[in-house]
Amino acid sequence: MLLIHCPYCGEARAELEFRAAGDAHIDRPANIAAISDEEFAEYFFLRDNPKGLIYERWRHIHGCGRFFNAVRDTVSDKFVMTYKAGQPKPDLSPAPGAAPALPADSRPVETYEATEGRAE
Amino acid sequence: MADPIAIAARRPVLAPHASGAARAALSAAGPAARLSLRAKPDAVGALSAALGLDLPTAPKHAARNGARHALWLGPDEWLVIDEDEADLMAALSSAGALHSAVDVSHRNAGILVTGAEAATVINSGCPLDLSLTAFPVGACARTVLSKSEVVVYRTAEDAFRVECWRSFAPYVLAVLAEAAAEA
Numbered sequence: 001m002l003l004i005h006c007p008y009c010g011e012a013r014a015e016l017e018f019r020a021a022g023d024a025h026i027d028r029p030a031n032i033a034a035i036s037d038e039e040f041a042e043y044f045f046l047r048d049n050p051k052g053l054i055y056e057r058w059r060h061i062h063g064c065g066r067f068f069n070a071v072r073d074t075v076s077d078k079f080v081m082t083y084k085a086g087q088p089k090p091d092l093s094p095a096p097g098a099a100p101a102l103p104a105d106s107r108p109v110e111t112y113e114a115t116e117g118r119a120e
Numbered sequence: 121m122a123d124p125i126a127i128a129a130r131r132p133v134l135a136p137h138a139s140g141a142a143r144a145a146l147s148a149a150g151p152a153a154r155l156s157l158r159a160k161p162d163a164v165g166a167l168s169a170a171l172g173l174d175l176p177t178a179p180k181h182a183a184r185n186g187a188r189h190a191l192w193l194g195p196d197e198w199l200v201i202d203e204d205e206a207d208l209m210a211a212l213s214s215a216g217a218l219h220s221a222v223d224v225s226h227r228n229a230g231i232l233v234t235g236a237e238a239a240t241v242i243n244s245g246c247p248l249d250l251s252l253t254a255f256p257v258g259a260c261a262r263t264v265l266s267k268s269e270v271v272v273y274r275t276a277e278d279a280f281r282v283e284c285w286r287s288f289a290p291y292v293l294a295v296l297a298e299a300a301a302e303a
């Protein structure tokens with residue numbers, strides 16, 4: 001089972017307590033009534049579905065109830081980090097030879113279990 | 121050759137409900153007054169004064185004053201339980217601070233799990249770390265137990281209160297009883 005670090009509870013909790021809530025950092029256009037249908041569809045429906053790091057909203061629905069943001073690798077399902085809602089999107093683009101800069105009050109979370117088996 | 125009758129020994133279908141397992145016991149908590157309390161940080165002081173206990177602001181913490189308990193559920197959310205069925209709404213009505221209080225006294229049912237294997241019984245369907253270091257006496261958390269959402273509250277090293285919604289209570293009790301029978 002994945003362990004996900006909730007930035008409000010301050011600890012890693014079981015995946016069972018959480019629910020995914022789609023992409024994070026989707027800004028609602030300020031001029032929502034003025035934009036075209038195509039621009040609305042772009043904002044409302046279309047997502048990038050990246051292979052690799054994705055920024056997502058998650059909710060600790062069976063815990064503290066809070067929404068927060070997470071950076072997850074869509075290939076490995078590893079949670080790279082989580083941070084409170086409202087905090088700026090962290091820049092995790094890898095600088096050559098440098099570790100990515102993480103916000104001060106968040107920390108990377110190891111979500112693998114060393115003992116987890118491999119499907120064969 | 122092994123005795124086939126011994127191998128085929130069965131447990132009656134109702135055995136979990138009839139067994140008296142010594143290492144974990146279940147009982148129904150008595151009636152209690154309960155509040156779902158929501159408030160911003162600036163109201164915590166006034167609400168604490170009105171309730172007669174310090175509303176906890178740290179995750180997994182609970183505060184207790186006699187029969188009254190305040191359980192941290194989220195950054196702005198508490199479950200207040202008064203085992204003497206005191207009028208919590210009346211206590212808060214004069215708090216003078218913006219808050220939301222909903223009487224959920226009869227929404228929840230409380231199940232008391234006690235005994236040396238109490239944590240094991242809960243962990244049979246709950247992923248929370250209930251070791252004494254991670255979940256000491258007085259700790260509480262909203263979490264899941266099998267397919268039901270519950271609030272787990274440690275009242276002693278070997279005693280827990282499990283709160284669930286009343287329509288889930290027979291299910292939660294059955295799940296706990298099955299584990300207790302094997303504790």
Ligand SMILES: [Zn+2]
Nearest residue numbers: 006009060064
């Ligand atoms: Zn949480």
